[in-house]
Amino acid sequence: MSDNSKPLFSRPVLAAIMLFCTLAIWLLNLTALNSKLPSPKIEKWTTTSGIPVVWLKQAEWQDSNKLEIRFSFRSVTTNITLIQTTLAMLMSDSLPLSTASINQRLAPLAASANSYYDHENQTIGLTLSNEPQYLTPTLSLVTNWLRQPDFKPRTFDVWQNQHQAHPPVQHELEAVLFFDKTNNQSNEFKTEVSLKQVTDYYQSLKSSAATVFIVGDMSPETKQIVEEAINTISQDYELSRASAETIRYESVSSTIQQNEGELWQTRSAIALMPVSSIKEWISLQIWGADLVSTLNQQQHIDFVQLAFTLSPQRPWAWWNIQYRDSVTEAENEPVDDASRFMSAKSLVFVEQVPSVNDEKTFETLLDNFKQQLEQQTLSPTWWSYIATQVTHEDGELTVEQFAKGYKEAVDSFTLEDYQTALQRLLKPSSYQEIQVYQ
Template sequence: MSDSNKPLFSRPALAAIMLLCTLAIWLLNLAVPSSKLPTPHIETWTTTSGIPVIWLKQEQWINSNKLEIRFSFRSVTTNTTLIQTTLAMLMSDSLPLSTASINQRLTPLAARASSYYDHENQTIGLTLSNEPKYLIPTLTLVSNWLKNPVFKHRTFDNWQRQHQNSLPAQHQLERVLFLDKNKQQDASEMVNVSLEQVSNYYHSLKTSAATIFIIGEMSPGAKQTVQNAINLISQDYRLSNASAESIIYEPLSTVIQKNEGDLWQTRSAMALMPVSSVKEWISLQLWGTDLVFTLNKQQHIDFVQLALTLSPQRPWAWWNIQYGDKIAAVPNQPSEEENRFINAKSLAFADQVPSVSDKKAFQTLLNTFKQQLEQQTLSPTWWSTIATQVTHEDGQLTLEQFANSYQEAIDSFTIEDYQTALKHLLKPSSYQEIQVYQ
């Protein structure tokens, strides 16, 4: 055989090359993100009154007509019932010369209004279409509404009658968790607010503006229309001067028993450390899912509800357990694990959370969370929730930081990250519990 017909590589050399190629492909596959998450783009500017505006968009929304606008405020008050009442009045028939609620007026325009509050943040939200035939009349209506809402006596009286002497469980837990026991307001003062207080509090929101968020796609024309509208709405807004310093308040763990008889409900609350990274946020999502699942599988529990309030200074978690009647013995007895009673307080301790020590349970939770996230991140509404209830522009985790790092955080998340985060975030010494018997 002539030299020109000889193979370029011997068989051992070819095998080595093939192995190297296989390794190279494997390494390339490792470099590809394991989750399919969109990459958002952020643009910022300020209104004519100096309020920061953040516009988040992504390529997946180019053909979408859904737009979310959020006006975020930081008006501090210990009377969360006043916040609740003010926003409820705003969402009712507060348009001048109208008996229809704001959403009854917005529905024909393919739009709706919403609100959110906790003990540190308040949000007025708009979901609307970016199509000019809907966008322009919607923003005209909303501008008239938010500039000078009218809080009507009849509506206020109806609200007061429906909520007379009833303090929501969330507010009860806030009181025992965050307020000085020696300076707490009387419950009647928390429930019975006046129409004048409502009007004054709405005006205080205008002097406590934090950020305006726009989530979704906008053409140049739509962007100009929205800019003009938010400049008009926020014309007399002023930036909030609320302190961004973290306040860590840890009261001694307390159990309050109401009435006597069979246990009907357990209402629990616990202070958290402020969330400073996406991995800490992921950890709380997994912890909350595990808490609800672990408690729900007990036979004496009907259902469990959990909520995370991730405010910038004093975040907290609270969960309600609804107990059922004692279940009679059945032929197929449940396993010892299913029969084991798990105290509501135990899951406030990081080392007692099942998924913290069980790698299989952790991986199952994480895989489910990734799958859900791939769908959720395509929604402008989901991003508006992240913008106003998870990230904080004057806090430790901003929307831009979240958007830029959440892909890497979810792809590299490990059980060690989870364990470290929960040990830092959960504050079991602050645990508060209200037991309701009937």
């Protein structure tokens, strides 16, 4: 018995269908991985004194003359006021025989200087032009400045008078978060330092060097000029040994009330586990955006400020809530009941975070994050921030790993990744709150 059945499609039609399916799958893959994120290339070498140098470059910067240089240090200390004062003095009139600040001197050369500090990392940063007519005089000035700064007594006295009575909020929060008030260790959070301490601390930074980062486009000529300047500046630098230490601090959740009357501000802090992957870093960005958005929706809150300190061993987050004056509070303003009574402390518990419990909220925050990231990653300044304040060359997440893997991490990020990361990162038992009344 013969089989007279015929195929449903002829060979040409079948080939066309297969081609169409292939194209459809290709288009779906394109749609799924739709983030426009560049992948910088990394080049490494060491200075003549043995300090690692990491250069980030990408094609999008070839027509830009902006260059970022960051000298990163790892001087672990609890005397945050000393770090703050030293770097503030450095950024003032610390050039020998000069009454102008370093940035006043750098401005005509299309350059500027900046600094960053936390309890584990310190950074001296330069933003400059890679054009030789500006680059050479800028690096000459900077070399003289950083090799032997002149910390002037009069400038020091003015700084002390202006800042001694009002230390930054984060200093107070950090003391409460990481140090037992009954322990002598808390006494290291002083507000008084001497000029000799400042001079000595700057010299100690030179023996605590971690990495020099360069971000931006450099021609072979520019690279040679920069490399020679970095060698000269870091001639007496030594590698930091702080990375070999293990620092662990435990604290119990508490609330401190300052003054009496109507609640004016709430200052909150929470310890975090060290960030070990790109997806954990993404999770903190979404959690932070959710925290600020959720609290800002509440009728009695004027605004919220949030900051992360992602140091390698003892990271933490802190935020400041400014409350509205009861007289100016909007009346009959519609507000979501779920967010009205959401306290600052509740948002450190993963199970109470809105974006963990609502997939639509999560997707909205993730989309917003992706859009912002596409703009941020085009900036050398942003990559300088990632290199010095998010990744750590002696840690689990380096800037090279970040540059190579962040696009895939963003494109494949899921709600499950988010939930898992927050469960590991957030330490609710460490939550500290300072309530300020007026």
